Amino acid sequence: MTSSADSAMLGDFLAFTLAGDAPAVRDGICADGAVRWRWLGDGVLVLEPAEADASNALDAPDARRASVLVSAGVHGDETAPIELLSFIVRDIAAGALRLACRLCIVLGNPPAMRAGDRYLDDDLNRLFSGRHAQFADSREAPRAAQLEAVADGFFDDAFGARWHVDMHTAIRASVFEQFALLPHTGTPPARAMFEWLGDARIAAVLLHTAKGNTYSHYTAEHCGTLACTLELGKVRPFGQNDLTRFAGADRAVRHLVAGEPRGAGAGVDADADVDAPGGHPPMPRVFTVIDQITKRSDALALHVAADVANFTPFVRGTLLAEDGDYRYIVRHDEERIVFPNPKVKPGLRAGLLVVDTTRETLGALV
Template identity: 30%
Template sequence: MEHQHNQKDNPLIHDLMMKGFIYTTLHHLSWPQQTLTVENGLVLRFYHRGMLSITPAQYKGDSATVISVGVHGDETGPIELVDKLVTQVLSGEVSISHPCLFIFAHPDATIKKQRFIEQNLNQLFEMSNMQIRGIEGEIAAKIKDVVELFFERSSGKKRWHLDLHCSSRPSQYPVFAIRPATRHQSGSADQELKYFAQHADVQAFLLCHHPSYAFSWYTGEYFQAKSLTIELGQLRALGENDLSVFSSFLSGMHLLLNRNEKLDDVNCMDQDIAVYDVVDEIRKQHPDLAFTARQALINFEPLYLNQEYGIQGGVPMICESGGYALVFANDKVDVGQRAALLVERIR
């Protein structure tokens, strides 16, 4: 990959510096693979469209961070937030202490104002030898290749990945995190995740106990990264998001990108974070699946003991605990797809 120092005539770097990450990703359909050093010493590496790493001129240690958005193309709030973050890093307003990879995963779906084009990209990050199928399959393969290359020179315990999303439904917690279940879970890793959550004003943690094929699971499972899926507010059209409501989360990302060897609790607020376990992953097994409880309209809204909250295959779905709630309830998904998470607050 060619390394260039003079970018005056490079339209890709010109638009990135002057118009931002969103504009450059949406308007440049092809990103030639190249490495560039800009005037302030930052080293930019272009992998594929929407995949950009930024490395400080000098750094110590072997940390690395991935920030991804647009895995679902219509989730525009996080895309706009990371556009702002990339601009802050490029301008020097925000310092980074180590290599950082920014991924805008599915720009074509964003242009079409769709979640995806053929299939859900966030269910395609499974085994490395999976068959590549369709548009989203090709995107997943590229992302996995780039992440593997990016993480090569870093240490597993010093890798982080935040995959940013937003929900189609309102939530009791406007900002909440999902920790995937991986073979590398540990108490010390969870403690660092907690510190980040406190710094970033994350209001709730959702703990998964079974593997999934989501992007955050992939980086945690295969690269030992401290990985989270973060849900930031609700769906809005591109350009209509109020980023001020995520100012605390943005500050948390600033801290993460400029960390030393690890995050700690220095200057960390003693914030009470709600913690939930995933009790069940509800799959749509019959076309008649319907969520009948009004609580299904709001993530984390508590169900009542013995309340019917849905019907599937003609059989009522009954809440067996007063501490249960639904998250991501959507009975319109295709048969075989996840329709909701049934969760229980544990603290």
Template identity: 30%
Template sequence: MHLDLHSAIRKSKYFGFGVSPSCTGNVRKPEFFAFLAQTKLGAITLSDIPSSTFSWYTGEFYESQSITLELGKVARFGENDHKLLQPTFDAISELISIDGYKDIEFDESDIDIYKSTRTLFKKTNDFHFTFDAGVPNFTFFEKGIHLASDNGQEYYAAEGGEAVVFPNPNVQIGHRTCMLMQPTQIKIVNNQVMKS
């Protein structure tokens, strides 16, 4: 198992959330997601394309149950409310102490699940968002809202609306400017959590 622990650089609708990488192997076993639900994270996002993250690398090449966890917002030492991290600390401590997963079923109602609808990449230096790039993660935009422009290429919120995660217009050309997400239901197929 690989838990890549981070603190987000921006505010978020959720104090903590996970980004589950898209790998060729099964990095989304139900018992792993049951453990994640026990951490009391607010949400898990299901990526749909490979990425350059450490959790993608360990999932892809070592077949580990891997996820990136964003825990709170970056702050000076001692300024984050550690009480909000206690459920995550407790879940990880119990996992280590019993040398494996607890015998619990994954209950989707314990955590919000999002599917990746699109990832926007910077094609030119003209790329810009039409919203404040400092908005909190999971800010939701209704269908048809103009999200971004890139040298004549226009991006609008899709059918059903989309939430933005990790918006950053100041990346190099060819790099990700944001992930767009929608709430989703999941199903379990061949011992793997999948979006419905």
């Protein structure tokens, strides 16, 4: 059984991780014997149903149990989803939240979390898919390699559906307060993901059109997951988040963990904005990346307000950026800018340009 010290870890996984502690033993039983847990290292915890049956409502009735990786804190100052994950661990351990899948919880960058910073040396969410090998002196590089290995090992043992939900908060305000990014896989997006995002009350989805170096890109490409990055609000210090603002995403993650069918319990939510067939919330709006502004030098001039919101629209002919002989001018009737940040290091993305592709994307879901 679980010791009192390990119960403290499961009861407040965030506080345990911030303290830099290690459990007295690395595995045990919780939830009155219903759940097995394994501590794999700083901020990494695997929880599995203790019983042997492998049924799961997320798959066909005869399919194997789903494997779900939920991560937060890849940027150490994005605290709200870290707090949500800690509460999910607490509720599973206490038996208050049913566990119907293999679940891997990852708090991505504990040293940055402890420092209250986005990262220590380099953006961890740009170091996956082997890019960490280019940053031998970075304190984030070993963590990227470790988290790749965690995902590989976890999904190597997967037989059913594979999911990865990587939760973040944005630096700036957004026209759509909560939105998702889907990695480029070369195949049409999955209807299951879009329906889940609708249940999570995600207002908009951004589709990447090229491979990247984020955690969700890594698991989608190398582990075969249905993966998404969620942006759930603005960066705030620990303890200063209004977690009720993220109730939709929290509820959807809990339904995923519990193996509950789509929209379970959502139809009677007074704030659900349910108007789709079957009583489910509407699908998110969809935007597709058509270009990006890459910072070539410290001379980059980004011609947008310092506090411009994500998804702010600009009309054809607008000059958005200059960097030496490089100029970015809006080519479509309307383009929206996402993640504008002229302060990144040279060579990194200083902004994404997207266009609305809702109708054609939703029509092509598989």
